[in-house]
Amino acid sequence: MALLIFFIISALLALSVFSNKNRSINYSAASVYSLLHISLSVYAYLNLNSSDSVYFKFDSLGILLNGLLSIILIPVFWHSRYYLERYIHDRKMKGRFISLIIILSTALSSIYFADNIVIVWVSLEITTVAITFLIYHERYPNALEAAWKFLFISSFGIVLAFIGILLLSVKVSNAQDSSLSYTHLQAVAQLIDPLFMKAAFLLLVTGYSIKMNIFPLYPATVDAKTIAPFPVNALTSTAVLNGGFVAIFRLYCIISGTESAVWANRVLLIIGMTSLVIMSVQLFKVKRFSRMFAYSSMEHMALVIIALSLGKPGLYAAILHIMLHSLAKTGIFLHYGQIRAYYRSGWIPDSGDYMKQNGFSAIVYLLGLMTATAVPPSGLFVSEYLILRALFSEGYSYIAIAIIVLLSVVMYVIFKYSMQLLYGKLPDNFQKDKAIINKYEPVSQIILFGLVFYLAYFTPAFVKELMNSIVQSIN
Amino acid sequence: MMIVLLIIFACTLIYFFLSERVEKHINLLAVQGTLLFIIAFINLIEINLLGLILILLETLIVKAIIIPRFLNRIRRTNNLNRLVENYIPFFYSVLIITAIIIASFFTAYSIRNHFVDVKFLAIALSTILGGIYFTIVHKNIFNHIVGIMIVENGAFLLSLAVGGEFPFLVSMAVLIDILIAVLIIGIFIDKIGSAFGNMSTSSLNKLKD
Numbered sequence: 001m002a003l004l005i006f007f008i009i010s011a012l013l014a015l016s017v018f019s020n021k022n023r024s025i026n027y028s029a030a031s032v033y034s035l036l037h038i039s040l041s042v043y044a045y046l047n048l049n050s051s052d053s054v055y056f057k058f059d060s061l062g063i064l065l066n067g068l069l070s071i072i073l074i075p076v077f078w079h080s081r082y083y084l085e086r087y088i089h090d091r092k093m094k095g096r097f098i099s100l101i102i103i104l105s106t107a108l109s110s111i112y113f114a115d116n117i118v119i120v121w122v123s124l125e126i127t128t129v130a131i132t133f134l135i136y137h138e139r140y141p142n143a144l145e146a147a148w149k150f151l152f153i154s155s156f157g158i159v160l161a162f163i164g165i166l167l168l169s170v171k172v173s174n175a176q177d178s179s180l181s182y183t184h185l186q187a188v189a190q191l192i193d194p195l196f197m198k199a200a201f202l203l204l205v206t207g208y209s210i211k212m213n214i215f216p217l218y219p220a221t222v223d224a225k226t227i228a229p230f231p232v233n234a235l236t237s238t239a240v241l242n243g244g245f246v247a248i249f250r251l252y253c254i255i256s257g258t259e260s261a262v263w264a265n266r267v268l269l270i271i272g273m274t275s276l277v278i279m280s281v282q283l284f285k286v287k288r289f290s291r292m293f294a295y296s297s298m299e300h301m302a303l304v305i306i307a308l309s310l311g312k313p314g315l316y317a318a319i320l321h322i323m324l325h326s327l328a329k330t331g332i333f334l335h336y337g338q339i340r341a342y343y344r345s346g347w348i349p350d351s352g353d354y355m356k357q358n359g360f361s362a363i364v365y366l367l368g369l370m371t372a373t374a375v376p377p378s379g380l381f382v383s384e385y386l387i388l389r390a391l392f393s394e395g396y397s398y399i400a401i402a403i404i405v406l407l408s409v410v411m412y413v414i415f416k417y418s419m420q421l422l423y424g425k426l427p428d429n430f431q432k433d434k435a436i437i438n439k440y441e442p443v444s445q446i447i448l449f450g451l452v453f454y455l456a457y458f459t460p461a462f463v464k465e466l467m468n469s470i471v472q473s474i475n
Numbered sequence: 476m477m478i479v480l481l482i483i484f485a486c487t488l489i490y491f492f493l494s495e496r497v498e499k500h501i502n503l504l505a506v507q508g509t510l511l512f513i514i515a516f517i518n519l520i521e522i523n524l525l526g527l528i529l530i531l532l533e534t535l536i537v538k539a540i541i542i543p544r545f546l547n548r549i550r551r552t553n554n555l556n557r558l559v560e561n562y563i564p565f566f567y568s569v570l571i572i573t574a575i576i577i578a579s580f581f582t583a584y585s586i587r588n589h590f591v592d593v594k595f596l597a598i599a600l601s602t603i604l605g606g607i608y609f610t611i612v613h614k615n616i617f618n619h620i621v622g623i624m625i626v627e628n629g630a631f632l633l634s635l636a637v638g639g640e641f642p643f644l645v646s647m648a649v650l651i652d653i654l655i656a657v658l659i660i661g662i663f664i665d666k667i668g669s670a671f672g673n674m675s676t677s678s679l680n681k682l683k684d
């Protein structure tokens with residue numbers, strides 16, 4: 001019943017601020033929701049592996065990712081305050097923004113804990129609707145275009161995924177409540193026709209690829225992140241990607257117990273490598289920071305999918321990478337909000353001389369950059385090293401070498417653009433009097449980047465236990 | 476009887492490509508919704524009241540009435556009558572959709588699985604592929620929503636082909652989800668029409684760096 005209560009309270013909170021004009025009520029609702037979310041994570045951990053509200057189960061993966069979302073939500077709500085005060089002047093729209101963030105986070109928690117393939121599908125569709133309105137929050141033509149593309153391609157992907165679910169339901173559906181539960185599907189996976197299983201896997205992975213920002217439906221996600229407000233990007237580049245991962249991972253758990261497992265591994269490897277190659281090429285063309293970071297997320301998700309394609313040997317590294325990337329990318333996107341406020345623009349050529357002009361923030365950005373691009377001693381270096389080691393040990397040496405080359409290219413391009421920001425010539429049209437600086441804003445990023453380091457090198461025992469339990473869940 | 480209904484359904488697919496008038500496309504969606512209701516009703520071996528209400532809601536009410544009415548309203552607001560921008564001439568498209576239907580029949584019959592009704596599978600496959608093709612060949616974003624609806628009708632037929640039955644609550648959630656998605660897509664189409672002055676995909680290319 002705990003999740004049902006969580007959903008009801010969340011819906012009430014979202015409704016209460018949807019058209020509300022009172023600032024303190026909006027922020028109180030955000031704080032209450034954050035506390036509620038943390039309580040849910042703690043409750044789920046205390047009730048590990050128990051079922052809840054018919055269609056849900058508190059398993060290790062759900063607990064880990066929901067806990068991460070609880071952590072991410074705190075700085076996201078905190079920085080939403082800055083965003084709303086700087087760019088949104090309609091008081092009603094401020095309430096709507098908080099309300100949509102609550103709806104999005106609740107739908108994400110539903111994805112993490114759902115033990116039913118249809119519930120995951122429905123929850124993913126809810127995230128689509130919430131993200132669409134969040135992208136279009138500033139109501140200008142480019143935002144409309146990005147929101148439309150995201151909505152349309154997501155809807156198309158969701159229809160494809162639904163067809164995949166139908167194919168998976170052949171033979172296993174018996175109209176009982178649990179018939180399409182992951183637990184049940186995993187138990188009867190051997191009975192499903194391999195042709196239908198493969199077709200379902202392909203359709204579902206294609207449909208959910210937009211949520212995980214990977215090939216083939218990645219373009220709409222990249223466009224969306226180019227335009228979306230920075231607190232929204234801090235969620236869509238982390239928790240939403242994790243939602244896509246959960247949807248694909250749970251499917252992988254089903255297929256990994258069948259004769260189609262090797263085929264599925266190859267499909268994931270091809271998707272991962274294709275994503276990595278595409279993003280490395282596309283990265284050369286970017287002119288906006290948000291687009292650069294969107295492609296960086298694509299790179300990390302590609303690595304996660306490649307690690308998943310190795311099965312058990314790569315899964316620990318994949319989960320660690322997902323966790324660390326979530327924290328690092330939240331920090332990076334929140335910092336992007338400060339860059340945009342300082343230069344009054346998100347375009348790379350409009351920035352420059354950040355180190356001299358705004359030294360403390362520039363050092364925090366550099367720290368974030370090193371963390372996100374996995375430069376040692378970044379925590380992400382550990383997970384990337386584990387992924388590459390798994391590739392070598394499983395006999396994929398050529399793939400590992402190709403990945404090292406591609407990651408070097410990505411690192412070079414991202415650092416090249418960042419050097420323009422840090423040490424480049426200050427643009428002539430820069431107006432120092434209009435630049436917004438808040439010396440407390442980078443604090444949240446220092447904490448987040450510090451957490452990345454801590455989790456990688458001093459992983460707490462309970463996190464390790466949860467991660468090992470996830471690894472044991474696949475065949 | 477069932478075969479006749481399925482053949483009529485396949486014919487509606489060809490009509491989608493024969494016509495250039497937007498209103499006709501919407502009417503064809505309403506016809507498909509009605510056909511789906513009759514097909515599902517005849518196909519029901521044991522009629523359970525909740526199941527019947529759900530099918531009635533999904534097909535007759537939502538697919539044949541609510542969505543076509545909503546799309547017609549958007550069409551009138553944006554003064555959309557005839558489609559002039561296609562990537563492929565409609566004559567070739569008619570040939571291609573015919574080839575899709577024939578290929579789907581061969582594919583469905585080659586699958587032959589005890590748990591799948593081949594005649595439904597053939598039409599479902601051609602509807603899904605036809606819907607995807609319809610979306611790809613049209614430059615007008617209004618027709619993209621029509622394409623998605625065709626694919627969804629194909630998915631409905633596929634559910635009949637595989638005999639997949641979801642619990643009532645889950646089916647309701649899926650139905651509401653689809654309805655909300657279509658309504659929101661419609662609202663956005665309306666906004667694009669007024670913001671960009673037209674509904675061509677060629678005007679939606681400002682995001683690339």
